[in-house]
Amino acid sequence: MPTLVSHPDEVRVLSRRFGQGAANIDKYIELDGYKAVQKAIAEGPEKMSAWIIDTMKASGLRGRGGAGFPTGMKWSFVPKQSVKPKYVLVNGDESEPGTCKDHVIFLEDPHAVIEGTMIAGLAIGSKLGFIYLRGEYRYLLKIVEKAVAEAYAKGFLGKNIFGSGIDFDVITQTGAGAYEVGEESALMESLEGKRGVPRIKPPFPAVVGLYGGPTVINNAETIAAAPPILLMGGEAYAKLGSERNGGTRLFGISGHVERPGVYELPMGYSLRKAIYDVAGGIKDGKKLKAVVPGGASCPVMTADEIDVGLDFDQMAKAGTMLGSGGIVVLDETVSIVEFALRTIAFYQHESCGWCIPCREGTDWIKKTLTRVYNGGGSKKDVDNVQYLAENMLGRTFCPLGDAAAMPTIAFVKKFRKEFEDYIEGNKAGTPIITVEQLVGAGH
């Protein structure tokens, strides 16, 4: 079971119920559960949808999956009238390396996801929501399934929810192992019983989504933020965070820190403090070398770049991304050549092959970096890696190509000297992966 952590700087909105047994519906109700959905319904059928969307807009909540798109705006894009049924889709296919926040939400507060799904449904006029969990999360799927069954047993889901005259159902779904399905259109393909290859956009899901109907698809953490936002009010939630980045979010701090864990911090919180105060600093008193700030796809930051606030805009200004909030910390012993190789090996494994730049690019970068890692590289290899990665950017249907290219470019640009020294036989860091492990690797 994941170890729950805490720190005085945390602001507990999403994690308020963690560790209190709120997976049980009675406990969830005792801790203000299912009040937000009733508050929305109390606005009346005429005003309800607009009230929810206005509150979400005012909250400044931006998508917690990584893209940071304003949630209220996303919900407002769904057409009011639609011949086809509309759907709410919760993305719990958490697969970005370094990210395990949704894991804790499903474990500790599954009803918040269910209630958030209902709220999104009321906002867009949908009668059916899906909660999709990655296949590896079977024990969490069981917890969510039990929570859904409890909500049906109480009459909270199904016909005429809370006397509103509105029906709303929730279906849980398991994946079966595929990073790419975390991309919204690939997830819809998977949920339709197909290979999880992405769809071309436009049309966007808000217009043509699941089964061709207008669909709101949000990350599980985004959805779980809806109930507390409706209860405290959009403005109050927005004030917790930084400018244009409302509220709090769950940051998973992993790698070489003393106290790894999932912490809820206000948006805009200092990255330096997150590493040195909240997570207890670098493990075993070592020095910081680099940080991958928001899951494996985010451009790496060097040790002297960490005086930055953790929100979407400040991180973009710093040349990287807030991403999924998975902060991976690397100490001085890490070889960036090795780390870059392990990162691209992952993307090469996960590339679905649908788009040639991604399929060929990830493969060639992996091959080239493997040669460098094994001591057979030349300086031209470093140029080649950068060239390949830069030519993948923006040239694929889904963001997997970008997710592979962006960190690769940052590794070779920011640590170019380390790559060159490595090629000349002056290898920084302590190797972790052996050549045999690479050859026999599962990725």
Added chain:
Amino acid sequence: MSTVANTIFSPELAARFDHLVTIYPLSRSALVPMLLYAQDEVGYVSDAVVTEIAQRLDLLELDVRNVLSYYSMLRTKPAGKYNVQVCTNISCMLRGGYEILDHCKHKLGIGHKETTSDGVFSLEEVECIGACCWAPAIQINYDFHEDLTPEKVDVLFKMYRDGQGKDVK
């Protein structure tokens, strides 16, 4: 969709599938879960599993195989009773994931995607399993085991070998 006569699945799973195909706007949405649940029971996605699932969803076997080959958790050959999946992705790598993988290989005497001769364990190196803050982590079937050391792995293997391991399905 009619209930299949002469099903290869247990009555419980067959009943579950009978229900599953009815709950979605399109029955095909049941395909990925059905393949995984069938694998849980049969041990792998056998030809017979493909045939019956295709029949239940009114799909071609080719459609089923096309989907089957995409998802990394689905396998078309048997694995051990307990499939040990070791994460070596970045967060686990930084905290000893490769050491754990090597230890498992040594301890079980098998490599990636191999099975012990007694059929109890199989081993797999896998990508991020979403336990980054509790690294290094492994999954044995569906159970997560976190903050591992080689010693803790030995204890786990003994537990599973003695039939004391959890086994979430």
